[in-house]
Amino acid sequence: MSFSRHLGSPLATQPISGGPSVSNVESMFTQILEVVLKSRAEIAELRQECTELRQANLSLERQVREGIVSAQMRSPHIGTPGFNTPAPSSPQLRAKTPFLNSNSIPSLGVVPSVHVASPLGDNRVSYSPFGPIREIPGFYVVIPAGGAGTRLWPLSRENHPKFLLDVTLQGRSLIQATWDRLVPLSGADRLTVVAGPAHVKSIHEQLPDLLPQNLFCEPGPKDSMAAIGLAAAILAQRDPDAVIGSFAADHMISGTDAFLTAVAEAVQVAQNGYLVTIGIAPSHPSTGFGYVRLGDKLSIPEAPNARLVSSFKEKPDARTAAAYIATGSYRWNAGMFVTKASFLMELLREYKPELEEGLTRVAAVWDDEIQRNKLLEELWPTLEKIAIDNAVAEPAALEGRVAVVPATFGWDDVGDFSSLAELLPAEANQPRILGDTGLVLTEQVAGGIVVPGSGRLVACLGVDDLVIVDMPDTLLVTTRARSQEVKRLVKKAKDAGWRRLL
Template structure:
């Protein structure tokens, strides 16, 4: 029955029934209007969906064009291969990392987009670039790369004997430690670039970094956290050069934007010469609960480092609400664990706050160049050293005394802490899972998001599952969700307790 049929009067207007009929007519008329609005809304929603589909297709086409344009530009001008800085190719050969999943020649090379230097809202000096000129090397500056940890959140891809810093997790053809070497080499040259690592990783590091000088690889007998590793390097380098300024940069972090990075490091060196322990604060892109924070204090009046400030305080990893409040103030930066300082000044701080640790490290450094004596002293001293992070050992207490500075920086940074982080670094079509390895080994149907690591060589097929993490290795299969990828280390502990030590 059409709505128009209700317009015919059923009884005389003067009867009581006519009032009831009028009410019925009014209700049905309203219902008809509602239906018209609903139908119109459905039509508009359908049009919006069509527009969204067209926009997604246009974006995918644009992304392909950008990637193809970048590759073409690099082919035309090979010397422009490093974004943001015309850094010459490193002397180390471009070897693929010896990782479990990099055994297929079909793994694509991911084009690196040109970096965009975005000035942080810190005032007129925020976009100031350090005047490197044609020479970027910083005299008297030594790089320390602590290469430790097992990367348990990336298990079973990362193992104790082959941790994440030895893996190429971005399909660039270079492992994380190789990328770190490439990034820092222009500042020091190979003769002032050092690595601190455990005995299990010495051989792999030398294979991946053939230009690393043997005397510059400091082997620590066992893990004692960052203070002992960085302190050991500082003590040894202070023996070699009493004026040495050292910069500590983790082996397993991702950085984009060479210009902004090198500028920040150069400013930090200038501040370190003034007698500060200097950290580099990363402009936060979101209220992360997985990182510590640095609160910016007063601006330092150092002409060579216009962005430098005192550190007001360090903050531990906050909850989501606190992290959002930090970012809203504009006065907080992520603490990326990058520290630059005079080697002797770091030892002075250590002597003040952790005297036993400083004394032990000095004993080791005093005999380091004598291998027979070194091994004996290491056996006697190293086991008794305190296991503590550099933040807790010296940075936090020194900040209270106004002896810690921060250089706010604008380069992109990620500590590649879990599979969700890796997924963000990999290319993929819209709403499709990221694939770390041979994409020919992954079949999906109605699958959105997530990451798949086909490391066993067999086919991985997924149907109707979203945002999963699937890591298929020859001896182990991990399945979780991106939302819970930070908790993988709990499985590692359970596997250890259950007797699966050989798989860790």
């Protein structure tokens, strides 16, 4: 600056007649400059604090609204009001596809979920044998990610099933929420996914941290035993002492602490030589779920809630389901299994030897892509299609080799549009809306769910408890009471030549 250059001249040290010396002026300006710089830094800090306070207030307001909505719903499910979350895209108004993709799912902060503990638990849900550290040594997560997209059709399709959708408006698809929930237990290096070839690309897009060697691609659907058995066979080759836990990609969980505690207990039981399932405390007499009957308590100090499984029960009628709940001795069977990988293969060798032999052969060459593909092409079509419950859990339970950890977290398999409606917010006696609320007009309408996925206006007058799914290529209209029968329509559409819409 010219002033600095002047101060640096020979005259800089000469006093000015009748006033302070130049050196005093320089010192004064230096002090002023320091005060200005300090004030500027303090102003920047204040602005940052204001920004953080605004963000905290917005987060608090969102949580309060969610808590109010959940209280109004009086449900143990996760509150999902969808504040500050974009609606599903529309091909006419927003994007070319009605389905979510990795670009349309923004990263949101984790919002605490609403959890209502069940009175059926024997011990406090905060117990964890691993203390505050959630990662469990030697524990491998297996996420079977399959499905034909029939139960939520036409919202979900074969090539874009429900686990790839953000059906709760929280900004994360179901498989992303499953990843978020389970990765603290295993880390990314021990979290695996089993999926079909049609879904591999989408899964990698939605789970960028999933290691390529941890995505096991099965050539075709063979039900849960082949999928979980394939992962168990591969992981047993990698780590003979591996304990695996299988958790579906498309289920909703509320009460994360209770869930993680139940898994930690299940791992302890599995290390004692059991196939372990996690039993969900039933909130109502559902006819859509299987049940587990609790047997005698196990004497495992690290797993105080664990019991033997007395028996597995298929989906009951309404009267039988109500009788189950009245006894207090039954839990929903959510299909969550924890066991040593080697023990699962041992059970499979005993009850389904041909299936075990085939999976073991595939696992032995898994790291050699050429041999793997050749063997899968030859062998996979010959493997038996059967669920893990029927293949090993039920016969092993009769011999006292299956245990259950009764859990207290909220759970839903989002099995139809009726259960999906329970996860969405709504005003009292109003329909639930999955998507842009501005595209739905109602008059004297109570209950139900509307999915305005086409971009058109959906207007409803004087109809109650309807399911309306308006997609660009398909319109579904049914009732909540019959929403579990949607897969029958999918079969009829296939038989009628509408394969391209499935």
